[in-house]
Amino acid sequence: MATRARRGSGRPTLADVASRAGVGTITVSRALRDPERVSSELRERIAVAIDALGYVLNPNARALASARADVIGVLIPSLTNNVFAEVLRGIHDGLGDSALQIQFGNTHYCVDEEERLLRVFLGQRPAALIVSGIDQLPATRRLLETAGCPVVQIMETGPNPIDLMVGFSHFDGGRQATEHLLQVGCRRIGFLGARMDPRSQRRLAGYRSALHSAGTVEELLITTTPSPSSVSMGAYLFRQALSKSPDLDGVVCNNDDLALGVLFECNRQGISVPQRVCIVGYNDLEMMAVAYPSLTSVRTPRYEVGRQAIAMIRAALSGERPELAVVDLGFELKVRESTTRRQPKERIAGLSAPALQ
Amino acid sequence: MATRARRGSGRPTLADVASRAGVGTITVSRALRDPERVSSELRERIAVAIDALGYVLNPNARALASARADVIGVLIPSLTNNVFAEVLRGIHDGLGDSALQIQFGNTHYCVDEEERLLRVFLGQRPAALIVSGIDQLPATRRLLETAGCPVVQIMETGPNPIDLMVGFSHFDGGRQATEHLLQVGCRRIGFLGARMDPRSQRRLAGYRSALHSAGTVEELLITTTPSPSSVSMGAYLFRQALSKSPDLDGVVCNNDDLALGVLFECNRQGISVPQRVCIVGYNDLEMMAVAYPSLTSVRTPRYEVGRQAIAMIRAALSGERPELAVVDLGFELKVRESTTRRQPKERIAGLSAPALQ
DNA sequence: TTGTACGCGTTATCAA
DNA sequence: TTGATAACGCGTACAA
Numbered sequence: 001m002a003t004r005a006r007r008g009s010g011r012p013t014l015a016d017v018a019s020r021a022g023v024g025t026i027t028v029s030r031a032l033r034d035p036e037r038v039s040s041e042l043r044e045r046i047a048v049a050i051d052a053l054g055y056v057l058n059p060n061a062r063a064l065a066s067a068r069a070d071v072i073g074v075l076i077p078s079l080t081n082n083v084f085a086e087v088l089r090g091i092h093d094g095l096g097d098s099a100l101q102i103q104f105g106n107t108h109y110c111v112d113e114e115e116r117l118l119r120v121f122l123g124q125r126p127a128a129l130i131v132s133g134i135d136q137l138p139a140t141r142r143l144l145e146t147a148g149c150p151v152v153q154i155m156e157t158g159p160n161p162i163d164l165m166v167g168f169s170h171f172d173g174g175r176q177a178t179e180h181l182l183q184v185g186c187r188r189i190g191f192l193g194a195r196m197d198p199r200s201q202r203r204l205a206g207y208r209s210a211l212h213s214a215g216t217v218e219e220l221l222i223t224t225t226p227s228p229s230s231v232s233m234g235a236y237l238f239r240q241a242l243s244k245s246p247d248l249d250g251v252v253c254n255n256d257d258l259a260l261g262v263l264f265e266c267n268r269q270g271i272s273v274p275q276r277v278c279i280v281g282y283n284d285l286e287m288m289a290v291a292y293p294s295l296t297s298v299r300t301p302r303y304e305v306g307r308q309a310i311a312m313i314r315a316a317l318s319g320e321r322p323e324l325a326v327v328d329l330g331f332e333l334k335v336r337e338s339t340t341r342r343q344p345k346e347r348i349a350g351l352s353a354p355a356l357q
Numbered sequence: 358m359a360t361r362a363r364r365g366s367g368r369p370t371l372a373d374v375a376s377r378a379g380v381g382t383i384t385v386s387r388a389l390r391d392p393e394r395v396s397s398e399l400r401e402r403i404a405v406a407i408d409a410l411g412y413v414l415n416p417n418a419r420a421l422a423s424a425r426a427d428v429i430g431v432l433i434p435s436l437t438n439n440v441f442a443e444v445l446r447g448i449h450d451g452l453g454d455s456a457l458q459i460q461f462g463n464t465h466y467c468v469d470e471e472e473r474l475l476r477v478f479l480g481q482r483p484a485a486l487i488v489s490g491i492d493q494l495p496a497t498r499r500l501l502e503t504a505g506c507p508v509v510q511i512m513e514t515g516p517n518p519i520d521l522m523v524g525f526s527h528f529d530g531g532r533q534a535t536e537h538l539l540q541v542g543c544r545r546i547g548f549l550g551a552r553m554d555p556r557s558q559r560r561l562a563g564y565r566s567a568l569h570s571a572g573t574v575e576e577l578l579i580t581t582t583p584s585p586s587s588v589s590m591g592a593y594l595f596r597q598a599l600s601k602s603p604d605l606d607g608v609v610c611n612n613d614d615l616a617l618g619v620l621f622e623c624n625r626q627g628i629s630v631p632q633r634v635c636i637v638g639y640n641d642l643e644m645m646a647v648a649y650p651s652l653t654s655v656r657t658p659r660y661e662v663g664r665q666a667i668a669m670i671r672a673a674l675s676g677e678r679p680e681l682a683v684v685d686l687g688f689e690l691k692v693r694e695s696t697t698r699r700q701p702k703e704r705i706a707g708l709s710a711p712a713l714q
Numbered sequence: 715t716t717g718t719a720c721g722c723g724t725t726a727t728c729a730a
Numbered sequence: 731t732t733g734a735t736a737a738c739g740c741g742t743a744c745a746a
Binding site (some may be wrong): 008056057058059060061063064065069079080084088089092101102103104106114119120122123124125230231232234235257260261263264267287289290291292300311328 | 365366413414415416418419420424426437439442443445446449458459461463476477480481482587590591592614617622623624625643644646647648649
Binding site (some may be wrong): 365381382418419420423 | 738739741
């Protein structure tokens with residue numbers, strides 16, 4: 001019978017396991033962390049004792065003793081945004097059976113909130129940190145540089161990584177989407193943007209760059225709002241854009257929500273897509289391929305970003321120093337009916353609409 | 358100058374703050390947790406010392422000493438599902454400036470995984486637990502009953518709550534959606550369901566109940582799949598349903614993804630909505646009001662569920678024993694064009710489509 | 715209101 | 731390979 005401590009949680013401890021197995025506490029500790037270093041005989045006795053007692057390791061005691069928690073702090077700007085929900089899913093799936101836990105913080109696209117949460121996280125001496133984007137405040141950046149653990153900036157690539165980095169170029173994505181519209185013959189290409197966080201800004205810069213190369217930048221064609229993105233906002237921005245430029249024949253949307261809103265608004269107003277207006281989205285959510293007409297979009301590897309971030313962290317934690325600190329996962333323009341100015345009706349309606357590219 | 362400990366993290370501790378402020382450690386501890394109980398003079402001296410040292414409290418040490426972590430364990434079946442992403446958002450927003458942290462676990466709709474994660478969480482002696490639904494395994498239920506902290510079952514209501522409960526009736530939601538279709542004159546009403554988790558099953562039961570009352574249940578009209586829900590799955594299930602029952606004139610969809618897929622498929626096949634087929638969704642995601650035609654859906658208060666769960670936990674944690682352990686937040690049928698068999702074109706296209714109800 | 719002594723459950727250190 | 735002992739940083743109990 002295990003001795004009842006005076007103040008404890010009442011749960012069995014390492015010492016209880018040790019005395020039941022007839023070994024020292026440190027041996028149990030080792031058997032748990034590094035089974036190789038304990039003889040198979042003791043390992044077996046310990047396993048039996050753990051099972052009999054229903055012992056569960058106390059992560060707080062471990063963290064206190066080792067000055068290191070098995071926690072990865074994740075700072076993400078939004079939960080409503082499907083894109084970040086998928087990043088989170090990738091992160092969780094990447095964990096697999098490792099003992100790492102995720103501590104999650106929602107910055108609401110606010111750099112001050114990001115710094116506040118970071119300080120909270122740092123208090124736990126996390127095993128690693130994941131932050132979104134590359135536009136941290138200078139003070140935040142310094143905190144991350146001296147965090148003493150792997151730090152991954154995700155969803156973007158850029159110069160001067162704090163430590164590790166995995167993402168892709170939003171500038172190139174915006175540029176390629178715009179170039180595609182130019183190629184299919186659009187002449188009056190609008191840009192629709194909501195939220196306009198730094199990544200949105202870079203997509204817009206890519207749009208400007210493409211039109212600049214074609215010699216036709218026009219500020220009137222750009223319609224943005226700091227408000228959050230949504231399907232209804234897409235419809236609203238499109239109406240605004242149309243009233244400013246009735247001859248609009250193509251729109252690059254900041255993301256898929258907006259693109260879907262544009263499509264619905266076109267349906268509502270009887271504007272034919274792609275004959276009169278072509279639409280390009282961003283992220284390529286699942287519904288884009290199923291919409292009617294199906295919507296062209298820039299496919300971004302957000303699930304993979306999450307997985308890759310964890311993979312890099314696990315590698316760093318096991319001592320591997322990767323030569324590749326910055327991983328560019330790229331993106332892929334998925335061309336569909338909304339920018340294909342031929343007879344879209346010919347396509348067979350399939351469960352998953354094939355990319356025409 | 359603080360003495361350098363042998364093994365520590367190098368960060369300032371409560372003792373460092375105490376010696377700098379010229380007080381005992383316990384006074385600093387109290388100043389942090391319960392400022393009222395420390396004289397304003399010492400409070401001020403302590404605040405200065407904390408600031409000068411850049412002190413951050415070590416939550417692991419606190420958890421170890423008090424046998425209680427400021428962590429709320431949250432078990433949710435899916436991250437891809439918008440609905441649960443919004444619950445999570447409600448939970449985070451409900452936290453406000455409290456010191457509580459969220460530890461999140463994704464059960465992937467698997468009760469065994471739920472139990473495994475619960476055991477991990479329990480290891481930390483969490484301040485509270487939130488679990489999804491009411492269909493825990495018997496062993497899981499026992500673990501929760503003896504967890505020694507507030508437990509909230511969310512997203513559903515039902516008999517025999519483990520402790521606290523906040524949600525709504527999926528049976529009633531399914532039933533009301535179906536009754537609505539009967540009222541607008543549909544005679545051959547199909548049910549489309551994906552995933553078919555327990556809550557989906559109860560919506561289906563509600564559908565059956567409504568049709569039973571009308572005397573017309575027909576298994577052929579029910580089309581389900583255990584696969585995850587998606588927009589493309591909605592299109593696929595609708596094609597299946599149509600091939601089984603070409604005279605289908607209404608569909609109750611298990612959720613909005615499916616409903617949107619049905620709408621796209623109707624557009625694609627030239628099936629007019631609502632003239633030939635009426636569509637009802639479930640959850641009322643933002644896009645439902647913007648779709649063309651706009652889609653009728655059962656609005657569920659998922660964000661509010663998250664907030665309410667935290668509110669109940671915070672109340673319980675501060676000693677308030679609520680007389681209301683079970684909170685039914687209800688739902689609301691939002692009637693829109695997809696079930697309004699009049700001239701839908703008359704409506705003014707607005708930023709937010711008004712509910713006709 | 716404030717302080718002292720000790721325990722929380724684990725790991726690092728060092729010795730065997 | 732294994733173990734005794736002393737931290738880890740904070741909260742509780744009790745005393746002042």
